[in-house]
Amino acid sequence: MEFRNIVFVVTEECSCPLYNVGEEFSVQNSALSVERDKPVCLLMVRELLKALSSTKPMEQRISLQPQSKAKFECGGCTGLIRFEHKKDRPYSTLQMNLLKAAEQRAKQQIIAQFFGILRDMELFEPLSDFDLQDLAMMMKMKGYPPNKIIIEEGERGTNFYVVLSGKVAVVRKDSEIIAEIEPGGIFGEMSLLSGELTYPSVYSRTACQLATLNSKDFKHVLSKYPILQIFFYRVLVNRAQENTLRQGKISSGMSGDLTEINPVDLFQMINSGGKTGRVSFELEGGEVGEALFNEGEVVSCAFGVLTDKDAFFAILVQQKGRFTYTKGLTAEEKRLPVLGGFMGLVMEGLQRIDEQQEIGDE
Known part of the structure; x- marks a missing residue:
């Protein structure tokens, strides 16, 4: 059986090692594709094949309940995701596509504004301009007002951050400022690399703009660009030495x-x-x-x-x-x-x- 142009969107996620809520994947001409060149999960493919090989065609099953979406689940590994069929209506698809294209252009403009900062960073030096632009498109841009907590000590690390503008401060429990991070600096990677709880806290000293990668996308980037692992290994060693010196x-x-x-x-x-x-x-x-x-x-x-x-x-x-x-x-x-x-x-x-x-x- 051949399936054409069937699109799914992830609606729920719990400890899935690959996919995030809101990401889409599609089946076109019996081939599965996912976003941003992420690896295809074979366990999810198995669940999709089960859903698509039902005795009733996908189009008939969706049309039976026009007010609801066809929902599916993949829980074959350490995590769980639930995803839905994304029903495409001609009058809404154009609007959604235009909105998505506008969001994409806005993001590209922001990235173009700060690309020079990323290009000058030692971390990204081994990447070509094309690869760096591709990586930057995976990042989400977040703005913070002054004196806003970004990472609180003792939490599970969820994001890797790059400072694009403004200044953030690394602060201990006794309110002592250990370090200030300016544009081109990074933070949040230690907890993602080591699996330990975050330490210490980080807050915005001024209004700042940050580029972020969530933990799954961060691991995906390290897998896609192994050369970056060398840089983060050095970071781990240097931070361990700094902690030893403080002691x-x-x-x-x-x-x-x-x-x-x-x-x-x-x-x-x-x-x-x-x-x-x-x-x-x-x-x-x-x-x-x-x-x-x-x-x-x-x-x-x-x-x-x-x-x-x-x-x-x-x-x-x-x-x-x-x-x-x-x-x-x-x-x-x-x-x-x-x-x-x-x-x-x-x-x-x-x-x-x-x-x-x-x-x-x-």
Whole structure:
């Protein structure tokens, strides 16, 4: 039996791994097609074939109850969806098609406005313009007024967000702002990737425009573009390291950003932990530096042409750049004399900073 131009729409969904409410799929010339190149669920195909192979033709079954729609259900896996036949009337189909086309054009205009932001993001760098436009069409645009909760701590993650305009803040329970996210930044991915509850809360600091992907579409995108999985793997590692740093811990191979932790706090963690190793710095403007610790005490330091204490004091004031901690020193480095008592060095360095600020104010 051949079926022509039969369209279905998902009306209910509970933990379905593939489809969302409102998505459509159609049977045309006995072939099933779904939206946005999503995979076709074979279990759903089986349920459709059962429905379409009934003893009464589809058209007759629908016409028996003109006030209701033919309803079907697929619950063959871990989830459940219910879908209905979308009855097409000539006078309404044109109106709906025009409305859908208008919505599509409006969305394309919004995407065109913010496409440059998406194109410049490191996350989407591996994608071609065509693939990025296709991905952007899957996103929903949401606007938020200032001081609106977007993600509340302790909830199950449901969406991945990209900031297109405005600014959002990441906030702990004690109301401390951990970070601010500006256009081109992302959030919400940690809960989707790890399956853990959301932490911490996120709210809009200003009026903002966000592009979102729900959890199923997010997983579909990762499956369709495996190269993006590498980026999110790095994000997971970096966030885990940031959380470890906030807990006052440091381990070999750990790296981070000086906007997240300043050199004074970083050095204090190494000193209090009695660590032996080196901290390498890549600072704004291309400058590099290095500090060597033996059992928590500073034994050598370099920054540009500066060495020892002068280099240590210069590194203390750095606010932008990245660091990497590596465990262990060579036997020769372990024999280097201590530059001075750690707390004494820090206090002298902070005093120099205050003096320089006073000179600058004058």
